[in-house]
Amino acid sequence: MAAPVPPAPPPVHAPTAAQAHAPTVVDLPLTGDLPLAADPPLAAGPPSTVPRQGPTRAEARRAAKRRRTPAANPEHLKLARLVPRALVVAFLAGGTAAFVAHDKAVRLDVDGTPRTLHTFADDVTELLADEGVTVGAHDRVSPAPGTGLAHGDEVTVHYGRPLDLTLDGRHRRVWTTAGTVEEALRALGVRTEGAYLSVPRSAPVARTGLTLTVRTERTVTFMADGQERTLRTNAATVHEALAQAGITLEGLDTTSVAATSFPRDGQTVSVLRITDTHEVREESVPYAVERSEDPELFRGIERVERAGRNGVRRVTYAVRTVNGVRQKPRRTAEELVHRPVSRVVRTGTRPRPASVAGADGLNWAALAACESGGRPGAVDPSGTYGGLYQFDTRTWHSLGGSGRPQDAPAAEQTYRAKKLYVQRGASPWPHCGRRLTG
Missing domain, CATH: 2.20.230.10 (Resuscitation-promoting factor rpfb.)
Incomplete structure (x- = not known):
């Protein structure tokens, strides 16, 4: 006898495509009831090949539970679905408000190039860092780095530029944030009226710097040819200022200061006319x-x-x-x-005799006082007689003297007078001879 054929299982329907991509909605329980406990596990063994004839015990219990639980209120179901969505909207709204609160519209002017931008930076330092603007010790930032930022603020950056300045002959290097030569000189307090500038006043000062020579107008006075001339000049040298004053140097002419020197304000320069x-x-x-x-x-x-x-x-x-x-x-x-x-x-070296016989006992000092006033170098007004005893030259030589009697020592004159006395007595001295014995 053939085995009975079991009835066919109910058909299982596969989910549609719309059901597969639909969002999953989780409905939270509105009551405090806990879910039913799961049925105890079945004993291990090979799966039954006999088809079920009806619901299992767990399914029957859950069905009874559903029958006992009152039907869900449609308003409650609607509220359950709205709560998660409201939370998401609230979160997004709060984040957007915070985003808007930190975003600021700021005007940034970098070296004359302005632009308006939106930033979340809290202060000037952070803004410059975000925009890649690097500043150094010679650059000027307004407001100062570290200053807080608010919506509508304006931040200005002026880069420093090196200026090799030769002002009235003196050189120095300065830094400026001015854009043109005239602005830089004004900031330095340099008077430019009537001044000479090596570049135009309107010339820009590049970031790499600029070499500039300035000669201000000065008052110089020239003293030339007995006249005084004063002029205002921005000449580089005294020589150039001379030409402006209409003064010409010729030949060996020069000035009291170097012609190549820089003429100072209030200086007076003398022109020297020189002939050799x-x-x-x-x-x-x-x-x-x-x-x-x-x-x-x-x-x-x-x-x-x-x-x-x-x-x-x-x-x-x-x-x-x-x-x-x-x-x-x-x-x-x-x-x-x-x-x-x-x-x-x-010059004689022979010892002189100490005395002359026949004349040593006489008063030779009295004779000399009468003849010459006791002066060995005395000479009469005619120039014929000289010495203590007023010898003439011929007599002096005859007695062994040399040269002129008035040039001989007093002792030699006395010695020669004694020799003359021995030869001729007191006659050579007719007026004063008696003094020898008186």
Whole structure:
């Protein structure tokens, strides 16, 4: 007998495509009932091949539970679905409000190039960092770095530029945030009215810097040719200012300060008119005296063997005249025209006799006082007689004297007078001879 055929299981319907992509909605329980406990597990064993004839015990229990639970209120179901959505909307709304509160519209001007931007930066330092703007020690930021930012603020950055400035001959390096030469000079307090500028006033000052020469207008006074001239000038040198004053330097002319120097404000410069001439003079060259000892002559006696003669030298002098005033001559050359001739003199070394017999006891001092006033170098007005005892030259030589009597020592003059007395008595002194014995 054939086995009975079991009835076919109910058909299982697969979910549609719309059901597969639909969002999952989780309904939260509105009551405090806990879910039913799961049925205890079945004993292990091979799965049954006999089809179920009806619901299991767990399914029956859950069905009874649903029958006991009142039907859900449609308003409650609607509220359950709205709560999660409201939470999401509230979260998004709060985040958007915070976003709007931190966003600020700020105007940023970097070296003359302005732009408006939105930023979340809290202060100027953070804004510059966000925008990649780097500033150094010579740059100017307004407001200062670290200052807080608010909506509508304006931040200005001016980059520093090196300026190699030569002002009235003095060089220095300065830094400026000015955009043009005129602005930079105004910021430095440099007066530009009537000044010379090596570049135009409107020239821009590049980030890499600029070399600038400025000569301000100054008052300079020149004293030339007996006149005083004052002018306003921005000349670079005294020489250039002279030309502006209509003063010309010729030949050796010069100025009291270097012509290449920078003319200072209030300076007075004298113009020196210079002429140079030469003078030639003949000057005497003194002769030398050559002395030798002669034992035949008494000590203190000198005899001239050869008279001396001066030489002649021709000297050239440079003479400078400054503004008509002659300066001290300056020797530039010399030439010996005639050589000097030395004087040759013999000097006696023979001891002088102590006395002259027949004349030692006389009053020679009284005679000398009467004849010459006691002066060994005395000479009468005619120039014929000289010495203590007024010898004439002929008599003096006859007594062994040399040269002139007034040039001999007093002791030798007395010695020669004694010798004369021995020869002729007191007659050579007709007026004063009696003093010898009186």
